[in-house]
Amino acid sequence: MSTIRDVARAAGVSVASASRALNGHSNVTPAMRERVQRAAQELRYVPHSGARSLTRRKTDTIGVILPDLFGEFFSELVRGIDLIAHRSGLHLLLSNMRGSAYETASAVQAMRGRIDGLLFMPPNANIEELKTCLDGVTPTVLLNYQDPALNLPCVTIDNYAGAYAMTRHLVEQGYQKIVHICGPAHNFDARERLRGFRDALREHAGQRNPMILPGDFTEEGGKHAADMLVSGKTGFDAVFAANDVMAVGCIAELEARGLRVPHDAAVSGFDDIPLARHITPQLTTMQVHIDRLGSTAMLLLLRMLGGEELDASQSNVSVPSLIVRGSTGRRDAAKAPGIIG
Amino acid sequence: MSTIRDVARAAGVSVASASRALNGHSNVTPAMRERVQRAAQELRYVPHSGARSLTRRKTDTIGVILPDLFGEFFSELVRGIDLIAHRSGLHLLLSNMRGSAYETASAVQAMRGRIDGLLFMPPNANIEELKTCLDGVTPTVLLNYQDPALNLPCVTIDNYAGAYAMTRHLVEQGYQKIVHICGPAHNFDARERLRGFRDALREHAGQRNPMILPGDFTEEGGKHAADMLVSGKTGFDAVFAANDVMAVGCIAELEARGLRVPHDAAVSGFDDIPLARHITPQLTTMQVHIDRLGSTAMLLLLRMLGGEELDASQSNVSVPSLIVRGSTGRRDAAKAPGIIG
DNA sequence: ATCGTGGCTGAAACCCGTTACATCGCAGGC
DNA sequence: GCCTGCGATGTAACGGGTTTCAGCCACGAT
Structure with a gap:
């Protein structure tokens, strides 16, 4: 060479x-x-880019640290990020942290000297340790996580508003016993969606103690919840799953148990993954533009690289939009068999 | 700092x-x-990793250059790569080349001094220019592309064998007018799948001039092909789409036009994307372990980093396996309406 | 007491570019 | 004819680590 x-x-x-x-x-x-x-x-x-970046104090590389590199969310996010980064001649250095706080800290540290800026989606674990390793070392934009203690710009999805809108939609469709399958207890998105569900149900249906089933954002989790519902003695006529994947599992299990969606019970999800349009019935869901999440974050980061001083006040919240499809078809009083259970 | x-x-x-x-x-x-x-x-x-890698002549980073960062294929591939890379403490530097040969060359060059090894999935365009910039500079494993001129180990899918097996399956199920929707003409995978289809049909059904429809690996392309089929005057009783995405589009369009799958015509795909299991009817397809493709490539690259001299003879070919589901349900002579068209 | 040995330590070279500063030559102005 | 100024070029320092090599010291052996 x-x-x-x-x-x-x-x-x-x-x-x-x-x-x-x-x-x-x-x-x-x-x-x-x-x-x-x-x-x-x-x-x-x-x-030799390495040598060059040493003197230039510029690596033309952006670090992207995510909880895992898996599935649609990941690929769409990276696509959105790359779209903008590529345009500015920036490379992407990928890292995942497998949920572990220790790995996260070391992943962030390993980035030193490799990157000009960081897009960081923290794990759901305790954020405390992160503060120390994220202290203004490199321009950083947070993804899908907001923390007043870390005064960093972040790009998030308004999970609360989304869940609220979905729940309200179900109420307005005439469903009366709406169940929520929630995500992992420590997950930020899951908690916000649960909160939106609770508030909407209280404010629009006057219910204070809705039925909540545990879930884990997986298809199996959705099936399991459906299983519990059908076997259980509590009645239900609609299920709002905290994400599409669980909704898909739930529908599959309900139909396997002989129930028809939405005839016997409506089911809705959250995320609008491509699959949502392809199952039968098509899934009503909240559309989240994951790629835009990535693009927006990258654009914010570019501004920071340009010298602008951005803080939490520059954060961007994107509100998902309701996509009504067949799985929550208007409850027809004449045909409906009434509340199951 | x-x-x-x-x-x-x-x-x-x-x-x-x-x-x-x-x-x-x-x-x-x-x-x-x-x-x-x-x-x-x-x-x-x-x-400072940058400075350290300058003296160590080691960056602990692997470059991954792909035609695009999009969809299931991409996320699964990266997951497989990361699984192994992470285990060895290696980072992933991602780059796409948007299909352009110029971009590809510059992407490869931009990697100099940033990486210890390269996983490279070439675009379908002419490979000539690549040879010059890939000349033994850095250990490289090719993904999904084989070229005797580049004496590099590669990890590929046996598209030919897969398409052959699928076609044979359709013949054995009793289908007689099997149509192939192929991928982009310049695409390596697409050409191999077409070749497998042709050979199987000749050898197992004695057909020499099967019907081939153009496609582009997109859902729209599958719909368009189905459209042509239904409107056309040529009869058909089975469709083998060169990938699942087109198969999904094809099924949707066929059903929209009033045909039932597999009752009126069978449809099969290739890839076994997650969606394949979720549509109705479930899609018969060739299962490809994309994550394993990535893992295998990464393992080969690790060996090269360890000092082993690998060449094209160490290439790894993975044979996809046939997954029979509802969309090619055995053609029941009693119920079948005969060949359409 | 002397010499050799071996283990720590530090000065300096090195990796490969970029850039501040010094130098040089030349043209133009007086 | 001499000085000034400017633009082109070269020398060397620098960035932040690692590593070679030499020096130092203490210890054991003769």
Whole structure:
């Protein structure tokens, strides 16, 4: 592998001139530039980005730390980020932390000297340790997490408003015994969605003690919840799952148990994953533009890289929109078999 | 940001000793190590990976260059890669090339000095330019592409065998007018699948001029093909789409046009995306373990990083397995309405 | 007492670029 | 003809680590 010194030697000039010629500085004669470029080409010289970033104090790389690299959420998020990053000639350094706080801290630290900025989606675990390793070292934008203690801009989804809107939709459709399958207890999104569900049900249906089933955001979890519902003695006529994946599992299990959706019970989800449109009945859900989440975060980060000082007040909250499909078809009083259970 | 010199000064030792103490070299007294570690902790010292990789000639980073960062294929592939990479403490530097050959070349070059090895999935465009920039500079494993001219190990899917097996399955089920919706003409996978289809049909059904419809691997493409089929005058009783996404589009369109699958016509796909199990009828398809593709490639690359000299002869071909589901349900002679068209 | 040995330690070179600063030559102004 | 100023070029420092090599010291052996 040839270095810039090799190029300089081959061209019979100093390394400084070689560097200037190759980087398009103006104070270089055309003849000199020509000579250097020719030498570089012949030696197949490619600058060593690592060395370059050492002096430039710029790596042209953005770190992306996520809880896991899995599924639709991940791919859409990265797509959104890359769309903007690529446009600015930035690379993406990916890291996951497998949920562990220790891994998270080391992942953040391992980024030092590799990146110019960080997009960080914290795990649901305790955030305390993060504060120490995130203290203004590198420009950072948080994804899907908000913490007043960390005065960082963040890009989030308004889970509360989304769950509220969905619950209200179900109430307005005439459903009376609406059950919520929630996500993991420590999950930020899950908690907010549960809160939205609770508030909407209290404010629009006057219910104070709705039925809540535990869930884990997996298809199996949705099936399990449906199982409990059908076997249980509590009646229900609608299920609002905290995400689409569980809703899909729930529908599958309900139908396996002989119930028809939405005829016997409505089911709705959250996220609008591609699958939502493809199952039968099509799933009513809250549409979240995950790619936009990534793009927005990246745009904020670009501003920070440009020197702007952004803080939590610049945070961006995107409100998901209600997509009504077949799975919550208007409850027809004539055909409805009444509340199950 | 404190450097190792700051740490050395604080501990009252030389940088060399500080470096040795922090990197766990054996020739350091416990007292010295203690002093240095304490100083590092107090100064919140984190080594600068960029600088470190300059001397070590090792970046602990793997470059991953893909045609695009999109969809299930991408996320599964990255998951498989990360699974192995993470285990070895390697980071992932992601790059896409948007199909352009120029971008590809510059993406590969931009990796110089940033990575220890490369996982590369070439675009379908001409490979010629790549040879020059891939010439043994860095250990490389090719994904899903094989080229005798590039003597590199590659990890591929046996598209030919998969398509052959699927076609044979359809023939054995009794279907007689089997149509293939193929992928983009320049796509390597698509061409191989088409070839497998052709050969199987010739060898097992004696057909030499099967009906081939153009496609583009998108849902819309599948719908369009179904549209042509239904409107066209050529009869068909089974459709083998070159990927699941098109198969899904095809089924949707067929049903929209009043045909039932598999009653009126069978439909099968290729890839076994998660959606395949969720649509009605469930899709018969060839299961491809995309995550394993990534893991296998990463394992090969690890061996190369370990000093082994691998070449094309070490390539790994994974044969997809046939997953029979409802969409190609055995053609029941009694109920079948005969060939449509 | 002397010499050799071995283990720690520190100074300095090195990795590969970029850039501040010094130098040089040349043209123009007086 | 001499000085000034400017633009092109070269030298060397620098960025932040790692590593080689030499020096130092204490210890054991002769």
